[in-house]
Amino acid sequence: MSIRKEFLTGLEERRAKLRAGGGESRHAKRREKGMLSARERLDNFFDADTFQEWGMHVDHSCHEFGMENKPMPCDGVVTGVGRVGGRPAASFSQDATVGGGALGMRHSKKICDIMDYALESGMPFVAINDSGGARIQEAVDSLSGYGQVFYRNVMLSGCVPQIGVIAGNCAGGAAYSPALMDFLVMTRENANMFICGPQVIKAATGVDCTMEEIGSAAANASISGNVHFVADDDQHAMQIVQQLLSYLPQNNAENPPHALVEDLCLDPDLSMNDVVPENIKDPMDMYAVIERIADKDSFLEVHREFAPNIIVGFARVDGVVAGIIANQPNVKAGTLDIDASDKAARFIRFCNAFNIPLLTLVDVPGFLPGVGQEQGGIIRHGAKMLFAYASATVPKITVIIRKAYGGSYLAMCSRDLKADMVFAWPTAEIAVMGAEGAVNVLYRKELAAADDKAAMREQFIQEYRDRFASPYLAASHGMITDVIVPAQTRAVVSLALQNTLNKSETRPPKKHGLIPL
Incomplete structure (x- = not known):
């Protein structure tokens, strides 16, 4: 018996609405800044037509937190599994057009579920961060959600590669999950990562600073060393992750993807x-x-x-x-x-x-x-x-x-x-x-008595290199x-x-x- 047409139509309409996230107007504003949507980032990352989404229909309207009539498609995060260069990988991509991409209970559960699957299946895990932080309305439950993500970061550590992409906001406690990962890629523009922003620093210490000084890709890459790669834009960030994965094994039980050649090149260079x-x-x-x-x-x-x-x-x-x-x-x-x-x-x-x-x-x-x-x-x-x-x-x-x-x-x-x-x-x-310092110790008396100290020093330096180094x-x-x-x-x-x-x-x-x- 064939499925009724209205069921198929209803399913596709529902999926289209969920894929739209926070709506076209919000996506348009981000495109003006040169930013991709959460789904476009995943499309750029995975091999074509290989992404299988998890939890698309999760929609937390938050009635219990006083957020009635505020639908949150996919609860602000897209999760799933796909293939990169023919090999499987798990990923999430936060959608900042939905509630600012803020993390709540179901949001964190979706992330934790895909992390658990990555560990159990032995595949790399890639996190695309673009979030306003903890969902304030969910109070301690949102903090609990972060804690559960952090715990899984530690469980995955050393078992499967973990790569984080900072493609938007990543502030406060949200920054600690990327910090627990193996490699971080951050876009040069439109992204920031910090614990305390300029206003908080000013209020707490009286020191004026800018976001460029503390939270930019330049600051995180060159000064603090939090970030390993700086990308020109979202597409470039996903290319870097693809390239990085091409050197890494799927998990700690496998060897890296060597491409052994039959005839070694042993000619002198x-x-x-x-x-x-x-x-x-x-x-x-x-x-x-x-x-x-x-x-x-x-x-x-x-x-x-x-x-x-x-x-x-x-x-x-x-x-x-x-x-x-x-x-x-x-x-x-x-x-x-x-x-x-x-x-x-x-x-x-x-x-x-x-x-x-x-x-x-x-x-x-x-x-x-x-x-x-x-x-x-x-x-x-x-x-x-x-x-x-x-x-x-x-x-x-x-x-x-x-x-x-x-x-x-x-x-x-x-x-x-x-x-x-x-x-x-x-x-x-x-x-x-080094030879010069050693000569001062070993030949101090001889140098002091020498008529031509410079010539004698050079002689002793060469003697030291020949005898001791x-x-x-x-x-x-x-x-x-x-x-x-x-x-x-x-x-x-x-x-x-x-x-x-x-x-x-x-x-x-x-x-x-x-x-x-």
Whole structure:
């Protein structure tokens, strides 16, 4: 028996009304600002015709909270599952045209349901945030809704990738769910994220500030480091998420999506020999090294605008997905400071959770000296890198390009932190401290008695480098797997990654280690 026509008509009419959200006039105002609707964002994200919506018919009119005659289509949030690049992913997209996208009980239940499904089914979870915050009329129940979302963020952590998109307002307690996720993408315009706005800060502290200073994409990406990627607009934001997912496994029980090639490219790259400046004091651009190691156009940098003295990101090397951590001598001489340590440690922890091999490129003179760094806890923050590398059980390959001194040598994944293979260029200096400082300690008396102090200093510096800082000395002590010419680097790294893909390492049983937070 066929279904009656009026039922089909009624269903389509109802769906059309729900899809319209807060109405065309509200959507038109947002389009004038260059913003997509909640559904358009999902359409841009998922493969065509693959999105299956959950809870479309949830419509909380809020009679019990004195909000009669205020229909809320889909309760202000669109949730569901679709495919991205042929692989499943779960997502929600808040609809700011419906009650400002504010979160209430049913709104949070829809989000929690899709998060539970992502965890149970082992698929990435993507949250598109555009909300006025907690629904005031629902009082403590809206706060409870946030708490339930936060709890699930923690349950999903380390099990499936979590990516947040800040595409509109994300203020107060609402900001903590994105903060609990793995990566955040924020649009350059029309979006803000903060705990206390300018008016609250003014009332509480007497300090005047602007939204640009505290809540903009620029502030969150470059100053606080809350945001990993800044997008030009909504479409670009969804493209970034798609690109990011292309490097990640579906869950922590799978390997990343390697695209292994049958014939490895092991030819020497002679251009690498020209990367290092002749003068060791001249800065070197580490991007030039990364570009020559990674497959063409495969490097996706993470956290580019925050702590640029260290570079982190994903790439492929002959198809193998790897997480790259590299000092950047062009910024702060490549020193490790508080922000760089936090940035690197977080990235290392993510890669380890999701079975992504680590490639570390080293050119580090030490931890950044200074009263502010010491008082800010550089010891504690630097220890995060030591903890992250030492606790990582994924393949760990290290290449020492130029200098690696003192504790920073260890913090950049030395053999002692169980790097599987450590290679060094002939230009590398591995020592307790730099040559100039060491000469002042070791040859103080000789320098004081010398007639030509400058010439004698240069002689001692070279002697120190030959005797105490040579990569061959480290290799003779088993700290270096091999000393290689720069032109061999890509081939050596490719083989090392291929040869460690099946690595399996167990650790002592425990609930969890205690990273120095």
